[in-house]
Amino acid sequence: MPRRLLHVALVVLALAYPLLASDSAVYSRLGALVLLGAIGGSAWNIVGGYAGQVSVGHAVFFGVGAYSAVTAYVHLGLPPILGAPVGMALSVLIAAVIGVPTLRLSGHYFSMATIAVGELVRVLSSTSDFLGGAQGLGGPALPRSAFDLSFVSATPYYYIFLAVLAALLWLTHRIERGRMGFYLRAIKDSERAARSLGVSAGRYKLYAYMLSAAFTSLAGALYLCMYQFVDPESGFGILISVKMVVMAALGGAGQLFGPLVGALILVPLEELSNSYLGGKDTAVTLMMFGGKIVVGKGGAGITFVVYGAIIVVIARFLPSGLLSLIGRRPTGRRTVGGHAD
């Protein structure tokens, strides 16, 4: 019973947060950014956490989403969000193309392949005029209608992101409890054994990869709506890929709320570190999800030193993430009872 109460309280808090933070632009924005990070991390989690295929190249899909949104505006004059479905479809296709040859690589090789593809896409995008080259592209300077999703306050973003995250987590939950969820975990534990039991490992990994790509792409489109700008570094940069992975890993990869927990810690950490440790001569502030590498000395440098240190510490001491400390894994239940999970 008290657990139920806790859940309800958390949901209420999540819904009411913008009202509580309405006085502070910083905290409002932080809330929205946490949710955006959670979306990215949760999308990655499907293939990286549940299926165990550690992709460090998800920025490809993120960038495709962001660029699809911005090019819908720049080249077709449409509200950026209308580019999102196109971005998602494109990402799924790209995932299929990348996935078929790379998913049959094991462990480290797969990760390396995803890094290489990610970097390849980033470099190529900076040579494309259609995509604005190295300069990137910007969204509508002044919103023409509500559909442009260009808001001054962070609150509308918060609720949009919350809705998307809820949908993604619900979908993930359904998968988790169904056959696909079981099969993905089996593939992660022992692909060979899974195949001997009739699991088409190749196919399931690909499905997970494609689904993950679709939602990562959506995260990219939403990012574009909020930031109204994307360039090769902020769209396809390796830092984006890494952040998705770390957010999920910190909270608990393969756990439903792992990425959210990770985002709750890492996003504020990064934002606060940037604001308080940033030097005045910092040319460009580092935004969440990539942004530019800072030119000039200052706080942004330290932020990522800390980031790197956190990653190392997680890998070394807590590879199962923070949620494992609370023992939320469905296996090894202490209750000996008749009721199944």
Add this chain to the structure above:
Amino acid sequence: MSMTLLQVVVSGLLLGAVYALFSSGLTLVWGMMNVVNFAHGDFVMLGMYAAVMVWTVLGGGPWASVPVAAMLIATLGVLAYFLLVRHIMKGPMLAQILGTFGLALLLRYAAFWLFGANFRTLPDTLVGHSFMLGGIRFEGARVLAGAVGLLVTWFLHLMLTRTAIGSRMLAVSEDATAAQLMGIRPERMQALAWALAGAAAGIAGALVATFFYTSPTVGETLAIVAFVTVSFGGFGSVPGALAAGLVIGVVESLSAFLIGPVYKDVIVYLMFVLVLWFRPQGLMGKA
């Protein structure tokens, strides 16, 4: 026209020898432990900064900076092994990948923070000037780097194949449990591998600092070059790394010359992807 082409090839070979050097360190570790060191490029980067520091602080040239860089990065390698790698190897795949990746970020941004984002270079006078030979222009710094790179790689190969300690390392690489039963301590050999890999990276960095722009981001591209070289030459094979390094150096040089500098990175990444897809074990490595 053909002279310029020859020039490009020679230039590529010289750089390729340096690529071979730091890649042989990576291949050694990889072959022994089946662990990818994503931070290897940043090891080289720190070697470069070590050289720059030696010059700015001590006023020493490459003769001083190379051994200093070698020792510093070798120590870094050993520390990384004992504090981090040894533990994550036994863990899940995610931990293994995040571990060295996090280390890479840590080192890279520590460099950003300590040294700033600006480029540093060592002055030309340090190594001696360029000279003409057979119509080709040779830069003193590059020739030195290439020669030393080749030499050290060759020494590494000799050490592995001709000395007792080398054969012990290869034994652990082949089968750690069997080696243990023969009285060899795998952990020691692995730590030694990390020390050697670090030294190789440090030396390569110090050499390259004499003619490359030194900046914190250098590690990222160098890491990819190392991965391509190791994938191509075979995981665990130092001669393979040598051959592959030279090939990559030439390919890169030709691509930059014929297509354009931006595309040289693209070519390298493409080669990497192709090698991974068609032959993950490389040309000379074990399957």
Add this chain to the structure above:
Amino acid sequence: MLIEARGITKAFGAFKAVDDASVTVDEGDILGLIGPNGAGKSTFFNCLTGDMAPTAGTVHFSGADVTNEPPEVRARLGLARSFQVPLTFESMSVLENVTIGALLRHADAREARACARAVLDRVGLGRLADQPAKSLGTPGRKRLEIARALASEPRALLLDEAMAGLTPAEVREAIELVRRIHEGGVTIVIVEHIMEVIVSLTHRVVVFHQGREIARGTPREVTSHPEVIEAYLGRRKVRHG
């Protein structure tokens, strides 16, 4: 004929691990594959299960040509296997492990779980259902391995040295289990070193040596065959159960 392997050859370069082996298994058989170490029986076994593709020869299962089909296709047709070193799903509970097997025939997770529970009871692991699988010792894991394969409702169950590492008492229990499974209508193929198992369990035996078949027949025929004895060179004694 449920399983028909004809002219199976598996070469690694110049070395032939299996050389022109032909074996048929009828429905309801219990077939044993024996031979000294390196005889090629495991390689042959892997060609049957799909973990390896033969260099030459064909494998038919229930009339269908599965020679080049991956393990998952064969599992779907009803050919299940256990692994010599149990490949337990370490992050899951005992029940969840078996559920993976059951999911092949029952797409609904709840239904599959219920079937899995029934299978666990049949093999005697019922009370351990919710324990983490990694807490099991080797005999438990081997039993789990069999339960998992059984949950996929196979027509043939291929066991790869399932009794290795078990105490004599555990071996006897395992023999009983396999016999019960067989009585339930499952054809069995078993690769084994332990003679007691071969003699007490199998109907027919095929003996491998250096990649080739050197004898076949009932366990008694085969164990008194001079060439078989020579192949083993007295390293194995027939244990009486």
